[in-house]
Amino acid sequence: MTLLCRLEDIPEGGARGVLPNARGRDGVVLLRRGGRVYAYVNNCPHYDRAPLGWRKDAFLNGDGTRILCAAHGALFRIEDGVCEIGPCLGQALTPVPVRIEGGAVWLDAPP
Amino acid sequence: MRIIGPDELIFGVDNIEACRAFLSDYGLSESAPDCFEALDRTAVILRDRNDPALPPPLPTATRLRETIWGVEDQATLDAIAAELSKDREVTVDADGRLHTVDDGGFRIGFQVTRRIVLDLPPERINSPGAAPGRAPNEIGANEDAPARPRTLSHIVFFVPDMDRMANFYIDRLGFVVTDKFTNTGPFLRPQANDDHHVLFMIQTPEYMQGLEHLAFHMQGPTELMLAGSRMVKKGYESFWGPGRHKFGSNWFWYFNSPLGTHVEYDADMDKHDGDWTLREVPMSKEAAQMFLFENVAKWAPGGPPPGKG
Numbered sequence: 001m002t003l004l005c006r007l008e009d010i011p012e013g014g015a016r017g018v019l020p021n022a023r024g025r026d027g028v029v030l031l032r033r034g035g036r037v038y039a040y041v042n043n044c045p046h047y048d049r050a051p052l053g054w055r056k057d058a059f060l061n062g063d064g065t066r067i068l069c070a071a072h073g074a075l076f077r078i079e080d081g082v083c084e085i086g087p088c089l090g091q092a093l094t095p096v097p098v099r100i101e102g103g104a105v106w107l108d109a110p111p
Numbered sequence: 112m113r114i115i116g117p118d119e120l121i122f123g124v125d126n127i128e129a130c131r132a133f134l135s136d137y138g139l140s141e142s143a144p145d146c147f148e149a150l151d152r153t154a155v156i157l158r159d160r161n162d163p164a165l166p167p168p169l170p171t172a173t174r175l176r177e178t179i180w181g182v183e184d185q186a187t188l189d190a191i192a193a194e195l196s197k198d199r200e201v202t203v204d205a206d207g208r209l210h211t212v213d214d215g216g217f218r219i220g221f222q223v224t225r226r227i228v229l230d231l232p233p234e235r236i237n238s239p240g241a242a243p244g245r246a247p248n249e250i251g252a253n254e255d256a257p258a259r260p261r262t263l264s265h266i267v268f269f270v271p272d273m274d275r276m277a278n279f280y281i282d283r284l285g286f287v288v289t290d291k292f293t294n295t296g297p298f299l300r301p302q303a304n305d306d307h308h309v310l311f312m313i314q315t316p317e318y319m320q321g322l323e324h325l326a327f328h329m330q331g332p333t334e335l336m337l338a339g340s341r342m343v344k345k346g347y348e349s350f351w352g353p354g355r356h357k358f359g360s361n362w363f364w365y366f367n368s369p370l371g372t373h374v375e376y377d378a379d380m381d382k383h384d385g386d387w388t389l390r391e392v393p394m395s396k397e398a399a400q401m402f403l404f405e406n407v408a409k410w411a412p413g414g415p416p417p418g419k420g
């Protein structure tokens with residue numbers, strides 16, 4: 001298992017990018033809601049090389065209720081990654097299996 | 112029609128603080144509340160998405176509400192009003208600006224341009240066999256140089272009906288096609304601007320309709336690299352670039368943005384006049400760029416590897 005971050009590193013209701021590649025781009029987006037952490041590959045279904053955020057750890061719309069793709073404004077549901085509006089309508093973000101253990105978030109398998 | 116280019120892009124957003132920070136860091140100046148200007152006063156304007164003064168949004172994800180085109184003079188405004196009033200409603204606001212809808216369904220406006228004529232130095236380079244661009248002892252690499260967008264260069268739309276959209280700008284507003292990607296869209300310039308393009312469009316399904324990107328011209332390739340590097344250093348997400356396009360020849364560097372559209376730095380775009388014959392090729396990775404780089408962490412050559420010395 002790979003350690004992604006401490007649970008406390010993700011603000012409640014917020015997001016955090018983890019698992020940076022050699023270029024410094026975070027490979028996985030973590031979202032914390034209540035006792036749960038949702039994890040998705042940091043890539044819009046729109047292109048094969050389209051990171052979602054606009055700045056380090058900035059992945060959410062104004063009121064924090066959706067994941068925003070900062071390429072063209074697509075909005076994705078946090079609980080299942082489904083695109084509700086935008087260029088990827090009807091598609092979904094790729095989920096990443098994670099588990100919370102000992103106050104930390106772990107990658108269950110390679111994304 | 113003496114149209115110069117896009118003067119203002121008006122956005123309705125739900126994350127105005129993030130957008131303010133982005134546009135400031137990108138290099139625009141907040142000349143009035145939420146009006147972010149380039150050096151020639153062309154601007155991106157932010158409004159809260161629920162602002163009742165805004166035109167209604169498209170039923171898609173795009174946050175762009177209106178594109179205001181700058182024209183040379185009142186006579187041009189009058190001519191546009193007369194032409195477009197033939198088949199659509201054209202309103203005139205208190206400032207004398209026209210507002211209507213184009214044939215792609217995008218809200219557009221026209222005003223006597225807000226831009227000022229710039230008189231600024233170009234990027235100066237030393238090139239063997241040519242007169243030096245810089246005087247002796249004049250240094251080219253200045254990390255502290257300001258890197259300020261000079262003018263709003265161009266906009267690119269996702270459009271459901273490329274031909275209908277393009278023909279509106281060509282037939283009704285006098286835009287000229289400079290080049291074309293077959294089955295993608297044409298590069299268009301208006302009559303009062305010799306830049307290779309101020310408008311480009313990409314054919315997409317209806318649910319994608321919106322602004323694909325906006326771009327500002329920088330002084331030259333070096334300033335573009337400096338500005339983009341500063342954005343990366345501040346944690347912003349590079350999307351595509353730096354590189355150099357083929358059609359238009361402009362250097363480019365695109366970033367994701369909280370405005371829900373790509374925002375590009377560009378530099379050194381081709382100029383064209385009526386003697387130019389348009390080129391047409393299929394859209395491809397090869398056709399889209401001459402070369403493409405990616406920003407990486409800085410490095411310096413040194414001695415032996417760590418632990419061996």
